[in-house]
Amino acid sequence: MSLPKTLLAGLGGALCALAVVLSCGDDAPVADAAVDAACNCATPEPLEQRLRTITVTQTVGHDGDTVILEANCQTEFEVDGTVAIAGGCRTDNATNSLTLRWSNQVEGAASRWQCLWVESGDNGPYTVTVQATCLVPEGTPQ
DSSP: OOHHHHHHHHHHHHHHHHHHHHHHOSSOHHHHHHHHHHHSSOOOOOHHHHEEEEEEEEEEOSTTOEEEEEEEHHHHHTOTTOEEEEEEEEESSOOTTEEEEEEEEOTTOTTEEEEEEEEOSSOOOEEEEEEEEEEOOTTOOO
């Protein structure tokens, strides 16, 4: 490209940029309104106030007993939209005859955490526990 064509293209680009700045201005009222809308919302409730823990304990009897132990966040806090975000199972009586088969959030029921315990000896009874960490909706009373 020759020097005059290069200068003409550069000058044309500069004129277009100047036209955009003059037509929009540098105060950008539309952009300010968008920033105000994004920044003037209510302060969200701290996450630690929305996390709650529930614990359910039961006794597993003797040989062949199977127990599904459940922690239901929605039932416990009586609020729709409550979710079990984590959970776990434990027993204080560790032997080879008590087996934890599974520990999980119930498929299709996000507010529930379950543990399946099976006793295969005759060494019971055992105390078993399920614990769930629940996330409750904002504004749920303590």
